[in-house]
Structures are given as C-alpha cells and as structure tokens.
Amino acid sequence: MRGNVVEIIAGHARDLPERTAVAVAGCDGRAPDDASLTFAELDRAARGRAVWLRQRCTTGARILLLYPTGLEFVKSLLGCMYAGMVPVPAPLPVGRRHHLAQATGIALDADAQVALTDSAHLGAVAAWADQQGLARMLCAATDVVAGGPPDSWVPPLISREPFALLQYTWGAASEPKGVMIGHDNLLHGLDALGRNLGLGPDSVFAGRLLKHSGPALVGLVLGPLVLGATAVLMPSVACTDDPYPWLRLMSRWRADVGAAPGFAYDLAARRVTAEQAAELDLSGWRHAFTAGTTVSAEGMAAFTERFAAAGFRPAAWRVGYCPPETSGSPVTSPPQAPPTVLHADAPALENDVLTPQAPDGTGPRLISRGTPLETDVRVVCPDTGRVLPEGRIGEIWLRGRSVGRGYWDKQDETVRTFRAVTEDGDGGYLRTGDIGGLFDGELYVTGRLNDVLVVQGRRLYAPHLEQRIATLDEGFSGLRGSVFTVGAADGEVVVVQEYGAGTAAPADLERLAATVRGALAASHGVHVGGIVFGRPGQVPRSFDGKPLRAFTRELFVADALDPLYEDLHSGLRRRYRPRPGTGAVHKTHQ
Known part of the structure; x- marks a missing residue:
C-alpha cells in the first residue's frame, strides 16, 4: 500500500x-x-x-x-x-x-x-x-x-x-x-x-x-x-x-x-440472556478481535458457548498483540482456526520457562497471540539484551515498519525504547515492556515487566491472579481489579477489586473475601495479606486499558480508596491503618 x-x-x-x-x-x-x-x-x-x-x-x-x-x-x-x-x-x-x-x-x-x-x-x-x-x-x-x-x-x-x-x-x-x-x-x-x-x-x-x-x-x-x-x-x-x-x-x-477488550466479551457471556442471544445473527462475524493483558481462555470459551446458537464460530477469534507504540496488529492469530491455548506449567513459569503442564497440573491457560505479520519478534533478557531461545520468557522486542517513530519531545526515552540493541549488536528494536515467550513459533504474553510480583522468592504474574479473581463472583463481572505487593521486596500480596452487585451485607463480603483467599491459595499457592472491595470505577486504569497498579498501591498505602470492605492481615493493619478508618468494614487476621 x-x-x-x-x-x-x-x-x-x-x-x-x-x-x-x-x-x-x-x-x-x-x-x-x-x-x-x-x-x-x-x-x-x-x-x-x-x-x-x-x-x-x-x-x-x-x-x-x-x-x-x-x-x-x-x-x-x-x-x-x-x-x-x-x-x-x-x-x-x-x-x-x-x-x-x-x-x-x-x-x-x-x-x-x-x-x-x-x-x-x-x-x-x-x-x-x-x-x-x-x-x-x-x-x-x-x-x-x-x-x-x-x-x-x-x-x-x-x-x-x-x-x-x-x-x-x-x-x-x-x-x-x-x-x-x-x-x-x-x-x-x-x-x-x-x-x-x-x-x-x-x-x-x-x-x-x-x-x-x-x-x-x-x-x-x-x-x-x-x-x-x-x-x-x-x-x-x-x-x-x-x-x-x-x-x-x-x-x-x-x-x-468487530473488536473489544477481553472483559467486554466476558461481560457479554455473563449478562446477555439466552433469549437475547437467540435474537442475534452473528454468523457474519468473521474476525472477533481482542488484545491486551485481559485476554482469558475461560472468557473466550464462555462467549463462544453463549453465542453459538446465534451463529458465532470459534474460528472467528483473532487474538492480537498491538502495543500502543505500534499501528495495526504486528502479531495476530491466523484466520480459519481458533487461537491456540497453551496450558502452561506453573512452576516452570515462575522460573521463566514456557512449557506445557503435566496432565494433573493447575497452571494458567495462555492464549496464543499468533504469528508475526511482517515484523521481527525477539524475546530478550531485559537486563543483558541477550536473545533468548524458544520456550524462555523475557521482554518482547519488535522491529518493523508498523512500529512508530518514537515519543514526542522525549529523545532520551525514544532512544532507550525504540532504538534497543541486542547483546550481539542487532539494533533498531522497540522494547515493549511486555514479557512473554515463543512456543512452536507463536507468541504468548504473560504480563509486563512491572506486573511481576516477587513473593518469598517466587515470581508471580499479577494479570494471572487478577484473571482468576474475576471468575469468582458475578459481582466482579466486567469490573476492574489490581493485585500488587506492599512492604519489602518479598512483600505481602494485596488485592483491590471493584464489586458491582449492588448492596451487599458485610457478612456476604466477608465470605467473598474468604473465597478470594482460598482460590488464590489453591490455584497459585498465594497467601493474600489484604483484600479491598471498592465501588465500580475506583480502581484506576490508563485510558488505553492498562491497570495502574503503582497508583493503586499509592492509594491503598495512603488509605485513600474509600472501600466498601477492607480485610487486612494484622501486620498490614499495624503498618498502614494504625487508627480505624470510617465508612468501611474492617476485619483483622491474626
């Protein structure tokens, strides 16, 4: 063109x-x-x-x-x-x-x-x-x-x-x-x-x-x-x-x-009734695009099942990878077939290895973003610039004509982000800040560099925890959540999740908090130090959909979230809530 x-x-x-x-x-x-x-x-x-x-x-x-x-x-x-x-x-x-x-x-x-x-x-x-x-x-x-x-x-x-x-x-x-x-x-x-x-x-x-x-x-x-x-x-x-x-x-x-963020498909699967779905004709929908860190295999499967009677086909899914520093979608799943789903091995993932899980494993289901479209894709060690082999997780680097020129009026940052050079001297790459790996020639995104939570020496991915939480209750459907750590390097995990099921009794929210704790312990072996439920719109995100976890952490530490319910471990309460707040239900865990 x-x-x-x-x-x-x-x-x-x-x-x-x-x-x-x-x-x-x-x-x-x-x-x-x-x-x-x-x-x-x-x-x-x-x-x-x-x-x-x-x-x-x-x-x-x-x-x-x-x-x-x-x-x-x-x-x-x-x-x-x-x-x-x-x-x-x-x-x-x-x-x-x-x-x-x-x-x-x-x-x-x-x-x-x-x-x-x-x-x-x-x-x-x-x-x-x-x-x-x-x-x-x-x-x-x-x-x-x-x-x-x-x-x-x-x-x-x-x-x-x-x-x-x-x-x-x-x-x-x-x-x-x-x-x-x-x-x-x-x-x-x-x-x-x-x-x-x-x-x-x-x-x-x-x-x-x-x-x-x-x-x-x-x-x-x-x-x-x-x-x-x-x-x-x-x-x-x-x-x-x-x-x-x-x-x-x-x-x-x-x-x-048609295109929408992952949570929109999940919301449709949950809230559109079978009677409403029967009134639709989605048989002409050949390309259903989604991207971002909120892509969920479970959400896609639920959407496909709900709207199969309306003519929606699994092969219509197109899962792409389009960082805001690019145009179009430099990596996209191919037509005529559903995107590949990789059941990743959780212990290997914590060690930056991308490999299928054992039959009895409980690792996350990762959606392939497809293959590059006239774009060079490298997975690189972010600290050394060494290009990693297939199956290893690192920072995703891109090079191609769909990559933008740089940041306006930010020359130093442009050079650092858009002119990256690998350890062996191959240059001109965009450092996306996303992490993932290649497996069987297809790209899998596991999160962002600042999504990685180091908890007692383990490397966990905040988006995986957030996606798990989103499936636990109808009141979380289509709403925002943010998981981060506070304290020292091996800090405690805090969950901040919007809740939109109307008025809920404190006992109901207490049971829901226990459900969240139990689910993350079972699926990821995570001990949750704090849970905060807020009203819809309280968890900040950028206008391009990325969760602002650092900002959410700041609001939590400053006790500026005005929660519906807050459930903190005693150590977190002594550190961040020395005096009881107002307008929220507080419960201390010993």
Missing part, C-alpha cells in the same frame, strides 16, 4: 463516492440518516476543515481533539491530516478527575495550538483550558464554526511531515507519552492485516470506540477508512453496563469485523 492516508481516502472519495465511510449508531444499533457519511461527504468535510486550520496554524501543528464519539470527531481527525497537521485525540476534560488530568497532561506535552470540540462541550473545554493555564490554545466548536471552502484545498506535502498521528499512552509513573505514528507506519500495519485476513471495501467494521485509545482508533476508524470499508461506531459510554447493544450492532449491520 503506497502513498499516504490523505491520498488513499481522497482516492476512495473519487472511486467509491457513495459508499458509506462511517456511521454512528445508538444503543438500538441503528444510525439515523444524519449520522453517517459517504466517502465523498467525508472527503469534502475534511477538505473544508483543513482549509480552516491552515488559516490559523502552521504546518505540523498539534491539534487537540476533545469530542465524544461522533462524526465531528472523524471529520476533524481527517481534517488535521488533510491540513498537514497532527491530530491528538484525548479524553474530554469533563467528569472524572483522571480524565481532567489526562487531558491536561496531553495538551501540555503536545504543546497543542488548537483544541477542537463540539458546541455541547465548548463551554466546559474553554473553562478547563483557562483553569489549566492553556488560555493561549484556541478552542473551537466545529459544528458551529464554518469550515473553509473545500474547493480551495491543496494537498499537503506529506513527505515533509514528521508523522500522521500523536497517539498517547500512559506510563507507570502517570506521565503521558505521545507516540509518533507516521503515515508509513499506519499503511504498513493496516495493509499487512488486511491482506492476512482478507479485508477490503466490502468489509464492515463495528464496535464501541474509546477514541483516545490508539489500537481502537486505528482498528475501528482508520483501518476501515484506509481499506475503503465501512466503520460503524458506538460511543464507549453508550449502555456501559449492558453489552447487548454492542452485539445487536454487530448483528444489525452484519459486521464481519
């Missing part, structure tokens, strides 16, 4: 003018007549927006996009590219405090010249900008401000532009890092994915969009637009507690491509 994003979409407007490029649907799965754009309409809107931007900004300027999911967001995303400027999607600075903090961090880091939003949110965005010392940043509502004349648009000189998209991720220290994704990165990753899976203009992509999540933005918006396909979007906040509208969207549009 040659050229750039602007040339390709302008070409679709010329060759496929009446094809629906993007539609925005509500909870009923329908898109009103005024909630869709053909390629010709999208191209014209992007040209007008580009002319308006060029009258106010210099080439290469960063433009903050602060929208709910909708057509205005897509028009501005393309309008920035048509102008030779860099779109910077960010969460709306309204509602929760972490959205405000993230939007502020991104705006300051990107040094944005303009913030675009819609008229419904302009007042809030302008007030936020003024409060955060961003008054010099122009704020405009694109559904009110008229764009420039589309016919006066002149294509930008893309070859002179450093990158096409600034895709933000959030580090462990809560510092925003903008990944510079070039036009070549986007096109290479999407072209490889499209050819591997047989995607093209006849495809329909559908799903809920968390628009400031890089993988979701590329997969559900830019992917179909570049391929000449149709994108059907549902706001991520729509019907948040009910997964049925998302599946009704897939059914009503006969979408063949």
Whole structure:
C-alpha cells in the first residue's frame, strides 16, 4: 500500500463516492440518516476543515481533539491530516478527575495550538483550558464554526511531515507519552492485516470506540477508512453496563469485523440472556478481535458457548498483540482456526520457562497471540539484551515498519525504547515492556515487566491472579481489579477489586473475601495479606486499558480508596491503618 492516508481516502472519495465511510449508531444499533457519511461527504468535510486550520496554524501543528464519539470527531481527525497537521485525540476534560488530568497532561506535552470540540462541550473545554493555564490554545466548536471552502484545498506535502498521528499512552509513573505514528507506519500495519485476513471495501467494521485509545482508533476508524470499508461506531459510554447493544450492532449491520477488550466479551457471556442471544445473527462475524493483558481462555470459551446458537464460530477469534507504540496488529492469530491455548506449567513459569503442564497440573491457560505479520519478534533478557531461545520468557522486542517513530519531545526515552540493541549488536528494536515467550513459533504474553510480583522468592504474574479473581463472583463481572505487593521486596500480596452487585451485607463480603483467599491459595499457592472491595470505577486504569497498579498501591498505602470492605492481615493493619478508618468494614487476621 503506497502513498499516504490523505491520498488513499481522497482516492476512495473519487472511486467509491457513495459508499458509506462511517456511521454512528445508538444503543438500538441503528444510525439515523444524519449520522453517517459517504466517502465523498467525508472527503469534502475534511477538505473544508483543513482549509480552516491552515488559516490559523502552521504546518505540523498539534491539534487537540476533545469530542465524544461522533462524526465531528472523524471529520476533524481527517481534517488535521488533510491540513498537514497532527491530530491528538484525548479524553474530554469533563467528569472524572483522571480524565481532567489526562487531558491536561496531553495538551501540555503536545504543546497543542488548537483544541477542537463540539458546541455541547465548548463551554466546559474553554473553562478547563483557562483553569489549566492553556488560555493561549484556541478552542473551537466545529459544528458551529464554518469550515473553509473545500474547493480551495491543496494537498499537503506529506513527505515533509514528521508523522500522521500523536497517539498517547500512559506510563507507570502517570506521565503521558505521545507516540509518533507516521503515515508509513499506519499503511504498513493496516495493509499487512488486511491482506492476512482478507479485508477490503466490502468489509464492515463495528464496535464501541474509546477514541483516545490508539489500537481502537486505528482498528475501528482508520483501518476501515484506509481499506475503503465501512466503520460503524458506538460511543464507549453508550449502555456501559449492558453489552447487548454492542452485539445487536454487530448483528444489525452484519459486521464481519468487530473488536473489544477481553472483559467486554466476558461481560457479554455473563449478562446477555439466552433469549437475547437467540435474537442475534452473528454468523457474519468473521474476525472477533481482542488484545491486551485481559485476554482469558475461560472468557473466550464462555462467549463462544453463549453465542453459538446465534451463529458465532470459534474460528472467528483473532487474538492480537498491538502495543500502543505500534499501528495495526504486528502479531495476530491466523484466520480459519481458533487461537491456540497453551496450558502452561506453573512452576516452570515462575522460573521463566514456557512449557506445557503435566496432565494433573493447575497452571494458567495462555492464549496464543499468533504469528508475526511482517515484523521481527525477539524475546530478550531485559537486563543483558541477550536473545533468548524458544520456550524462555523475557521482554518482547519488535522491529518493523508498523512500529512508530518514537515519543514526542522525549529523545532520551525514544532512544532507550525504540532504538534497543541486542547483546550481539542487532539494533533498531522497540522494547515493549511486555514479557512473554515463543512456543512452536507463536507468541504468548504473560504480563509486563512491572506486573511481576516477587513473593518469598517466587515470581508471580499479577494479570494471572487478577484473571482468576474475576471468575469468582458475578459481582466482579466486567469490573476492574489490581493485585500488587506492599512492604519489602518479598512483600505481602494485596488485592483491590471493584464489586458491582449492588448492596451487599458485610457478612456476604466477608465470605467473598474468604473465597478470594482460598482460590488464590489453591490455584497459585498465594497467601493474600489484604483484600479491598471498592465501588465500580475506583480502581484506576490508563485510558488505553492498562491497570495502574503503582497508583493503586499509592492509594491503598495512603488509605485513600474509600472501600466498601477492607480485610487486612494484622501486620498490614499495624503498618498502614494504625487508627480505624470510617465508612468501611474492617476485619483483622491474626
């Protein structure tokens, strides 16, 4: 795939003018007549927006996009590219405090010249900008401000532009890092994915969009637009507690491509009734994408069983590996077959060895992420840079054209992360920070470097513990959990888990805490020093879905979680709760 994003979409407007490029649907799965754009309409809107931007900004300027999911967001995303400027999607600075903090961090880091939003949110965005010392940043509502004349648009000189998209991720220290994704990165990753899976203009992509999540933005918006396909979007906040509208969207549009995080599939398997499932037709769903550290073999099996009667096939699963520093999915499970499941040997896993378990073993079930798509994958010792053989666990390093250019305005970190060199002098690799291994040529991700918990000399993976907990009670379904250690290097394990089953008596929560303790002791041999149950939304995560365990630990230590229930070992209580708190049930273990 040659050229750039602007040339390709302008070409679709010329060759496929009446094809629906993007539609925005509500909870009923329908898109009103005024909630869709053909390629010709999208191209014209992007040209007008580009002319308006060029009258106010210099080439290469960063433009903050602060929208709910909708057509205005897509028009501005393309309008920035048509102008030779860099779109910077960010969460709306309204509602929760972490959205405000993230939007502020991104705006300051990107040094944005303009913030675009819609008229419904302009007042809030302008007030936020003024409060955060961003008054010099122009704020405009694109559904009110008229764009420039589309016919006066002149294509930008893309070859002179450093990158096409600034895709933000959030580090462990809560510092925003903008990944510079070039036009070549986007096109290479999407072209490889499209050819591997047989995607093209006849495809329909559908799903809920968390628009400031890089993988979701590329997969559900830019992917179909570049391929000449149709994108059907549902706001991520729509019907948040009910997964049925998302599946009704897939059914009503006969979408063949859909994507969601692992917990969304798990939530659907638990909450969609057999009667609701019988009303769906998912037989056209050829590629059900999921990625991230929340991929669960048990959750996938439950989803497949629940929706088999609706026509969903096991071979539709596509489990990918797409770090935020990349575009597309550099590693994806192949079509026509379900992803491979490896029952890993737990003792070997603790010693960084990836091997199948004995028949009577109790190790975790790991889902293969598939094979690389025109990308070099190495598993490397993070301390020495030595490339490890198949079957050994280490840090995952990637090299290929789908890897981004580096971090915006962070040269030292770019060199350290994007220019890694192995012990034998092979360079140009991206250090992902993820750990895993290759087995039979397929990649398995076991967690992140900062996910590893050292407990009495054993190396345990926090995601495996969190996934086990999520299966223990309906009240945990689709909610967040975080497992970490406190104290010395061989510290005590603490579980913080959101609970959403309504009002529960203290005795019920006490029994549930005992269930969690017993399950982790049986499956992983872990003694849990503390259990905290919180309300939905209390466990912090980054906007790209990663659990912020370090931040959760800080909140726990500072007694700032405001829990529904807290059950601590006596040593933890003496250290962190010397005086009884209020508003929570406390129980001390001797």
